[in-house]
Amino acid sequence: MKVLRGTGFFPFIIKRILTSLLLIFGMTFISFCITQLVPGDPVAANLGNSAYSDPEIVAAFEKEFGLDQPVPVQYLRYIQNLSDGNLGISLSSKRPVIDDLREYFPATLEIALIAVVIAMVLGLILGTISAITRDRLPDQIIRVLSLTGVSMPTFWTALVFFYVFFFLLGWSPGSGRLDPGAEPPPQVTGMFTIDAIINGDFATFRQAFSYLLLPAIVLAIYALGVLTRFTRASVLEILGNDYVRTARAKGLPELTVIRRHVLRPALLAIITVAGVAFASLMAGSVLIENVFSWPGLGQYAYRAAVGLDLPGIMGVSMVVATVYITMNLIVDILYRVIDPQLRKAEQ
Amino acid sequence: MTLLSVRNLTVTLMTASGPADAVRNLSFDIERGQILGIAGESGSGKTMTALSIMGLLPYKGKASGSINFDGEELVGFKPKDLRRVRGKDVAMIFQDPMTSLHPMLTIETQLTEHLRHHRKVSKGEARARALELLDTVKIPDPKTALKAHPSQFSGGMRQRIAIAMALACQPKLLIADEPTTALDVTVQAGILKLLDELRKSQNLSVIVITHDLGVLSALTNRLMIMYAGAEVESGPTSQVLTRPRHPYTQGLIDALPDSGANGKRLIAIEGMPPELGKFPTGCAFHTRCSFARSECKSGTPNKVDIDGIRRIFCTVDPFDTPAGVNR
Numbered sequence: 001m002k003v004l005r006g007t008g009f010f011p012f013i014i015k016r017i018l019t020s021l022l023l024i025f026g027m028t029f030i031s032f033c034i035t036q037l038v039p040g041d042p043v044a045a046n047l048g049n050s051a052y053s054d055p056e057i058v059a060a061f062e063k064e065f066g067l068d069q070p071v072p073v074q075y076l077r078y079i080q081n082l083s084d085g086n087l088g089i090s091l092s093s094k095r096p097v098i099d100d101l102r103e104y105f106p107a108t109l110e111i112a113l114i115a116v117v118i119a120m121v122l123g124l125i126l127g128t129i130s131a132i133t134r135d136r137l138p139d140q141i142i143r144v145l146s147l148t149g150v151s152m153p154t155f156w157t158a159l160v161f162f163y164v165f166f167f168l169l170g171w172s173p174g175s176g177r178l179d180p181g182a183e184p185p186p187q188v189t190g191m192f193t194i195d196a197i198i199n200g201d202f203a204t205f206r207q208a209f210s211y212l213l214l215p216a217i218v219l220a221i222y223a224l225g226v227l228t229r230f231t232r233a234s235v236l237e238i239l240g241n242d243y244v245r246t247a248r249a250k251g252l253p254e255l256t257v258i259r260r261h262v263l264r265p266a267l268l269a270i271i272t273v274a275g276v277a278f279a280s281l282m283a284g285s286v287l288i289e290n291v292f293s294w295p296g297l298g299q300y301a302y303r304a305a306v307g308l309d310l311p312g313i314m315g316v317s318m319v320v321a322t323v324y325i326t327m328n329l330i331v332d333i334l335y336r337v338i339d340p341q342l343r344k345a346e347q
Numbered sequence: 348m349t350l351l352s353v354r355n356l357t358v359t360l361m362t363a364s365g366p367a368d369a370v371r372n373l374s375f376d377i378e379r380g381q382i383l384g385i386a387g388e389s390g391s392g393k394t395m396t397a398l399s400i401m402g403l404l405p406y407k408g409k410a411s412g413s414i415n416f417d418g419e420e421l422v423g424f425k426p427k428d429l430r431r432v433r434g435k436d437v438a439m440i441f442q443d444p445m446t447s448l449h450p451m452l453t454i455e456t457q458l459t460e461h462l463r464h465h466r467k468v469s470k471g472e473a474r475a476r477a478l479e480l481l482d483t484v485k486i487p488d489p490k491t492a493l494k495a496h497p498s499q500f501s502g503g504m505r506q507r508i509a510i511a512m513a514l515a516c517q518p519k520l521l522i523a524d525e526p527t528t529a530l531d532v533t534v535q536a537g538i539l540k541l542l543d544e545l546r547k548s549q550n551l552s553v554i555v556i557t558h559d560l561g562v563l564s565a566l567t568n569r570l571m572i573m574y575a576g577a578e579v580e581s582g583p584t585s586q587v588l589t590r591p592r593h594p595y596t597q598g599l600i601d602a603l604p605d606s607g608a609n610g611k612r613l614i615a616i617e618g619m620p621p622e623l624g625k626f627p628t629g630c631a632f633h634t635r636c637s638f639a640r641s642e643c644k645s646g647t648p649n650k651v652d653i654d655g656i657r658r659i660f661c662t663v664d665p666f667d668t669p670a671g672v673n674r
């Protein structure tokens with residue numbers, strides 16, 4: 001393990017990946033413990049009243065899902081299965097959890113990805129404009145708008161947007177991921193837009209995209225508010241740096257000063273927030289999936305929780321934690337790619 | 348020949364308690380190839396004077412009066428026209444070389460970006476010029492230095508690079524705001540020597556700002572002492588330092604470490620310089636001046652011309668004796 005003792009760019013990445021894996025493993029334990037502490041009987045929650053009163057059915061159910069084993073054994077079994085990519089059988093859907101996740105997770109990932117792209121790009125532009133027109137009209141307008149975006153509850157925005165753009169204006173095709181009865185593209189990533197492109201089916205792409213856009217925009221609004229405000233603050237802070245004064249002292253056009261001297265360091269700060277914003281977008285998606293009947297992780301998590309579906313809940317926690325940890329990993333790596341100084345300091 | 352002529356310059360800044368004048372009614376000239384020193388305690392408005400020439404005053408800061416540079420009036424100049432002069436004809440280096448260079452850009456980018464913008468030279472020409480500049484400021488191994496980032500250099504080396512940056516477009520005026528304050532004493536002398544060499548070899552006019560009179564004595568032709576945003580004394584450096592006429596200048600010289608005989612204690616000026624917005628009326632120095640009289644507390648201090656080349660602003664003029672200071 002010589003590579004681990006190095007302090008260069010690649011040893012750093014390898015170390016970060018290893019710690020990330022360790023974190024995910026630790027997380028399985030914590031979430032397992034929590035589900036054990038939750039009061040409630042999963043058998044009662046999943047069998048009907050009459051089946052529950054039949055001890056034979058109950059025993060068979062417990063045996064099938066390993067519920068008759070002691071708790072530590074249940075956990076060990078879970079870990080063992082996990083290493084085979086087996087997350088167990090969902091108590092509510094009666095299907096392997098991994099299959100459920102394969103279906104529901106990409107749907108959420110798809111809107112979250114589009115939303116974070118919208119929020120990043122617009123947030124960066126609006127925040128920068130806001131900072132450089134500080135206290136003048138454009139800044140004031142952008143500040144009011146971003147404050148509104150941050151303070152509107154996502155669930156409420158979702159209802160209003162759905163009502164206005166679907167019901168009143170008819171611009172959005174409505175709820176779901178595709179027209180009723182339409183055939184989804186062959187699954188590669190599970191994200192319909194991307195799968196449609198891979199399949200060369202642009203009609204389906206357009207359709208999937210039109211369904212996607214409204215929930216993605218609603219999801220983006222909150223993150224957009226946060227990112228705009230954060231960008232404005234970081235750009236203002238960087239504008240006060242000595243090296244920006246040096247750049248201005250060179251008589252460079254203001255646009256060059258902003259682009260070359262201000263945005264690069266600002267990006268570093270913004271990427272950190274965007275990573276967190278992405279994770280919170282996935283959480284926010286849970287709130288709006290109901291409104292748009294979007295068959296994503298949020299709906300699945302809700303059903304698993306109500307059904308005390310232990311494997312289902314564990315699966316969702318795994319995904320959410322993995323997303324969070326992966327985002328942090330990506331942010332850390334991007335940091336070092338963008339900032340050569342930091343990279344040099346590692347060496 | 349006069350390169351820069353500043354007349355009645357007043358700089359108004361926005362402070363927490365409203366607008367306040369950080370520079371008050373300041374007038375001075377700089378000839379070509381001359382080095383002017385500006386000295387004064389912290390907060391006396393030295394940096395704001397420099398920034399108003401650059402058109403780089405802080406947010407909501409305003410300059411009024413007149414700044415005539417090489418025939419052009421800079422006060423009230425459009426931002427676009429200011430940018431044409433700035434970096435090309437007037438360049439500035441700042442106090443702290445650890446923060447004034449961009450940490451994420453290579454030395455080459457930082458040395459050449461304004462050259463390429465102002466002089467429209469090709470990338471190759473700009474690089475050749477950058478190598479030449481690094482050589483001028485005595486950076487070893489210029490080729491490697493071009494590819495490096497500022498973090499790879501010491502403070503003294505960074506300040507040399509900052510000077511090279513300032514010289515890139517062959518400016519007529521270089522403003523150095525406390526160029527050595529952040530550096531080790533041993534490094535300071537090298538930087539000052541470099542500035543003097545450049546003045547000679549490039550017929551450069553230089554303004555050196557500092558609160559260290561020792562720095563100025565060897566380097567500058569003329570000296571202006573500021574207090575609370577205004578000039579208190581100015582004249583040829585050697586005369587001002589050996590025979591100061593203003594009580595404040597005398598105080599600064601008494602505070603110099605090597606002014607007295609060995610072992611003599613420093614005599615610091617009592618009290619603190621006033622804060623912006625709270626400058627005393629009349630002669631602003633009257634709250635700390637041991638010669639102050641009642642008439643110092645109102646009106647403006649008298650301007651006293653000395654031999655046509657020096658002046659002080661003091662109503663009392665206590666050192667007006669043939670031998671100068673007499674105690």
Ligand SMILES: Nc1ncnc2c1ncn2[C@@H]1O[C@H](COP(=O)(O)OP(=O)(O)OP(=O)(O)O)[C@@H](O)[C@H]1O
Nearest residue numbers: 360361362369388389390391392393394395405623
């Ligand atoms: N951005 C700003 N807004 C308001 N006031 C400021 C700002 N920058 C500086 N000042 C104030 O303006 C006054 C003059 O500052 P200036 O920087 O010109 O002093 P200085 O003579 O250069 O002092 P130093 O030796 O500390 O550099 C000070 O009282 C300072 O507090």
Ligand code: SF4
Nearest residue numbers: 630633636643661662
């Ligand atoms: S005018 Fe009065 S207070 Fe001011 S320096 Fe002269 S003697 Fe001192």
Ligand SMILES: [Mg+2]
Nearest residue numbers: 393394395524
């Ligand atoms: Mg200063």
